[in-house]
Amino acid sequence: MRIHLDHNATTPVCPEAASAMRRVLLEEFGNPSSVALEGARARALVEAAREDVARLLGAAPDHVRFTSGATEANNTLLFGLLAPGDHVVTTQVEHPSVSAPLEALAMRGVSVDRIAPDADGCVPLAALEAAIRPETRLVCVIWANNETGAIQPIPELAALCRARGLWLHADATQAIGKLPVDLAAVAVDSIASSAHKLGGPKGIGALIAREQKTIRPLLVGGGQERGLRGGTENVIGIAGYGAACRAVAAEGPERERALRTLRDRLWQGIEQGIAGVRWNGGPATTLPNTLNVEFEGVAGEVLLQALDLEGIAVSAGAACHSGSVEPSKILLAMGRTPEEARASLRFSVGQGVDAGQIERVIERLCVLVPRIRGLGAP
Ligand SMILES: Cc1ncc(COP(=O)(O)O)c(C=O)c1O
Structure with missing residues (x-):
């Protein structure tokens, strides 16, 4: 699934x-x-x-x-x-x-x-x-x-x-x-x-x-x-x-709590398992379901496609226009460089996501990110 x-x-x-x-x-x-x-x-x-x-x-x-x-x-x-x-x-x-x-x-x-x-x-x-x-x-x-x-x-x-x-x-x-x-x-x-x-x-x-x-x-x-x-x-x-x-x-408020628990565990797993990551935001100022992460030195669209092949759907802020990948205007406005913006992916949890799925995503990221980094700079 x-x-x-x-x-x-x-x-x-x-x-x-x-x-x-x-x-x-x-x-x-x-x-x-x-x-x-x-x-x-x-x-x-x-x-x-x-x-x-x-x-x-x-x-x-x-x-x-x-x-x-x-x-x-x-x-x-x-x-x-x-x-x-x-x-x-x-x-x-x-x-x-x-x-x-x-x-x-x-x-x-x-x-x-x-x-x-x-x-x-x-x-x-x-x-x-x-x-x-x-x-x-x-x-x-x-x-x-x-x-x-x-x-x-x-x-x-x-x-x-x-x-x-x-x-x-x-x-x-x-x-x-x-x-x-x-x-x-x-x-x-x-x-x-x-x-x-x-x-x-x-x-x-x-x-x-x-x-x-x-x-x-x-x-x-x-x-x-x-x-x-x-x-x-x-x-x-x-x-x-x-x-x-x-x-x-x-x-009621239980919905928000459940989303936050999943999102926070995802960030914890990424932060502990992968070097060179940055949350484009922070727990106090971000929606409880959203995590936008920069994986230093990784082309976001390559990681997105690798995850997709493993059955995991996420999103890149970047949009592909006539073959070239445009960095996210939002991340640029936040002061990120085009390279940092292109190295960022959005994870957003919601109904139907469970703790087991989050563990699987963390595990796959811990394998895929170093592998993509090993292929060279974005
Ligand atoms: C913040 C925000 N505004 C507006 C829209 C557009 O919504 P709709 O798909 O209903 O036109 C979206 C959808 O991505 C959104 O995220």
Whole structure:
């Protein structure tokens, strides 16, 4: 059986979500906008899932707007809110679903300040605060990074933004299900969420925003999602997303503890068994399931492929473009050299990973890393 240590890329659909989706797929084909009984039943499913998502996040159900995922949620918020002349404070460690729209908006006259992280990937609160100007319209900061798991100071930043009357948007895609994300306690104005990172299906997520009147929709026609997102709702996906949120909520803090135990043992095994390794982050500032490690002198993509052949799935921050391996922009922003970034791999644990699998991964790494080093420099 393969060992999946790439849960930040995606995590398997949980049994609760699978059975909810199966039931809707086979038994509920109504269009939620139809007035007839079939439509009313589909509408009830959508609204029940909206409540499940809202309950997990401490939000009001009316603030939840379903989208095709976090990419669409981030795009909707950024393109829907910003206009030429606006200023945005953001970071150098955003997911491309935030950084790419902001690049496009910068071409249209929005000015964007991207604040650098420290060596652990955390963006200092003082640097974010110092970048705020009178014309700042939005502060946009990822809650926790997908590549390194670095957690940003969202509660403190939310308090600061609230005091100044500034809109704070946080891409919470990786944080949900791994950290408490409670909008009743944290004054963040909007977040993006994606179902497939927490046990739901791919292709569904939500923009959760306290105030929606000022957000222009990306998709118009039909008026669904109170006019914020035209198009017949993905009822099957929505039902799966709601069920996954219920399952995460039912697990409570035990989920976080279990993830942390697996991740910490993995790091301990790597650190004790292999010389020349560095955690790109640290236990106090990183998601409980994520471990990004630099294996000095190793080409990350070679180690990734060697692990893959042994049945172990991990991820390299680096992306392969037309034959050349680009180092991770996130690790470069954290001050790593291109060689150090290329020598780094991400391990992310999740549902279904057990202690025995972690021991097997440690054992294989202790064999593979010296073997690859013996082949020469990356
Ligand atoms: C931090 C973060 N934001 C946004 C996304 C995009 O989510 P989706 O796949 O739902 O579009 C991802 C997925 O990798 C992510 O990790």
